[in-house]
Amino acid sequence: MLSTGMFISRLYGISSFVVCNGYEHAPLNIVLYNVFSGHGPDLYGVEPLSYYLKNLALNWNVVAVLAPLAIPLSALNYMCSWKASKEHKKWGIPFHPSYWRHYSSLFLLFASLSAWCMIFFNQPHKEERFLFPVYPLIALMAAVALDAAERLTNRFVHLLSYLSWVVVLLFIVTSLSRTYTLHRNFSAHIEIYKSFNEHLMDHQQQLDFSKRNDPLRLCVGKEWYRFPSSFFLPQTAVDARSRKRGIHLHFLKSEFSGLLPKYYPQGRLPFITRRIPTEMNDLNQEEVSRYVPLDTCDYIVDLETPDQTTALEPNFGLMTDVFTRLYSHPFLVSSKSHWFYRAFFIPYLSVKHTSFASYTLYQRIPPTVKA
Secondary structure, eight states, X not given: OHHHHHHHHHHHHHHXXXXXXXXXXXXXXXXXXXXHSSSGGGGGOOOOTHHHHHHHHHHHTHHHHHGGGHHHHHHHHHHHHSOOOGGGEETTEEOOGGGGXXXXXXXXXXXXXXXXXXXXXXXXXXXXXXXXXXXXXXXXXXHHHHHHHHHHHHHHOGGGTTHHHHHHHHHHHHHHHHHHHHHHHHOHHHHHHHHHHHHHHHTGGGOOGXXXXXXEEEEESTTGGGOOOGGGSOSEEEOTXXXXXXXXXXXXXXXXXXXXXXXXXXXXXXXXXXXXXXXXXXXXXXXXXXXXXXXXXXXXXXXXXXXXXXXXXXXXXXXXXXXXXXXXXXXXXXXXXOHHHHHSOOTTHHHHSOOEEEEEEEEEOSOOOOO
C-alpha cells in the first residue's frame, strides 16, 4: 500500500512538471483557496442549510428520510438478533466492543456519510454536486434502514411484512414524477441546441455563409449559465456552396456582473497548459473582454421574458427587423408556477399550475457585422 502511494505521488509530480512546468498540487490549491484565502467560494453565492435539505428531499424523496434511520434501526435489529451475555451489558444495554465487532463496518460507513454532510452542510457556499460523492452511501443507508425496519416489524406485526415493497413503490412513483417534470419543465435549453444542430444540417442548401462571421458566432446573454457544454455545438457547418465555418460561443453583456468563462488557448501540449491565463481573477470580478457586440452575433439563444426586460436584457423577439425566430421550446417560469407542481408532475393538475416562456434560437437577418 505504501509503495503504491509513493509510486502514484512520484507519477503525479512528474506529470505536473511536464504539463505545468513546475510542481502544482491541485488538491492543496483547492483547500488554500476555499478555506484559507479569506474570500473563497462565498463570492459565488451562499445558501442556508435548507438548500441541501430541499435537494435531498427532491432527489431522494423517501430515501432521504430513511438514510438517517439506518443506525438506530439496524442497531436495534442487531440487538434483537444477537443476544448479549451479561458481561457485555451495562445498565441492560450491550456496550462491550466485542459484541459490536460484526456491526462496526456499517457504523464506519455511516460515520463517513455523516462527516461529509457535517463538513459541507456548514459551508456557506453550497452546490448540489458537493453531495454527489455520498449519493451511493445515502442509497446504502436507506436500504439498511428499510431492511432493518421490515425485520423489526415482522417480529411484532406480520401485516407489515410488505413494508419494503410499499416504500420502494412509493420511491419509484415519486422518482418518475420528478424525472418527468425535470424533462418537461427544464429541458428546453438542451433541446434548443439540438435544434441548432439540426438546422445547420437540414437546411444546408439554404445557408449562405458569405455574409456571416468565420467562425459563426452563437451568442448568449442572461442565459449564459444554462449553456450545457461545447459538445452541444457542431465543430463545423457547411453552406450551400460548401463553405465551411466553425461555431464559437460568445457572451453578450447582461445584468450579470461576475466573471464569465473563457476559451482555452489554442496550441500544442504541453505548451498551452504551461501558460498563465490572462484576464482572470479569483475575486469573481467582471472581465469586459468576455463580451462581444450584439451586431456581430450570427445566432442568439435566449429565454423570452417580456415582463422582465431591461436595456441589457432586451426581448430579441421584438427586433423583427434584425432577428428571426428559428426554433422555440417551452421553459418553465418558476416565479409564475406553484412550487410543488414545478418540482413534481401530477397529471391534469401540473398543467393548470405551471407557466412557461419560450426558449428561443434567433438568427440574424444577414449581413452580420464582421468581427
